[in-house]
Amino acid sequence: MSEVTIVELSPQLVLGIRKTGAYREIPVMLHRICEFAVRKNIPITAYPVFLWHETTVEEAQKADEEENADIEVAFPISDFVEMTGNEEIRAYELPGGKMAKIVHKGPYEESILTYEKLFSWITENGKRITGPVREVYLNDPREVQPEEILTEIYASLE
Numbered sequence: 001m002s003e004v005t006i007v008e009l010s011p012q013l014v015l016g017i018r019k020t021g022a023y024r025e026i027p028v029m030l031h032r033i034c035e036f037a038v039r040k041n042i043p044i045t046a047y048p049v050f051l052w053h054e055t056t057v058e059e060a061q062k063a064d065e066e067e068n069a070d071i072e073v074a075f076p077i078s079d080f081v082e083m084t085g086n087e088e089i090r091a092y093e094l095p096g097g098k099m100a101k102i103v104h105k106g107p108y109e110e111s112i113l114t115y116e117k118l119f120s121w122i123t124e125n126g127k128r129i130t131g132p133v134r135e136v137y138l139n140d141p142r143e144v145q146p147e148e149i150l151t152e153i154y155a156s157l158e
Helices: 023-039 057-065 112-124
Strands: 005-009 012-021 049-052 069-076 090-094 097-105 129-137 150-157
Touching: 005 150, 012 023, 012 049, 023 069, 057 069, 057 112, 097 112, 097 129, 112 150
Parallel strands: none
Antiparallel strands: 005 097, 012 069, 012 090, 049 069, 049 129, 097 150, 129 150
16 A cells, blocks of 8 residues: 555546446446447547545445445546437546545455545545545456556545
8 A cells, every 4th residue: 555645637538437336337337438439439548447426435335235326437538529329428527636646556345444544644634525536447457466456546635
């Protein structure tokens, strides 16, 4: 687990899906975006992003258990794409800004300690989260061992 740092992210153009459900649906949602991008010849430019809109770890766990979590996944793209005839997948811009960042190394299911460290740091430093928390996946769990999975976690700050 890394230390928390403050970074400035630029706005990012993405191709994404947002829906209500359980977090186990994230891989399926990412796959749908990839299939869509290939069919429409839309180049994906970077690693996938997951945004969770619940405000605490406990709230996120409860929403996941009840299958009513607010789930948003996206892939960065380089150019805006006019979307017609597809209500599920859309092109839009994720806002940039000042973010607290920490890197989690290991299985996704074990990221709770990393989140707790991030949220403790935010509280201890008198900061406040102002938007959804983002996870950026830096490698593919199908290609690396679970203990080698790398995930950047960002929390937007005021």
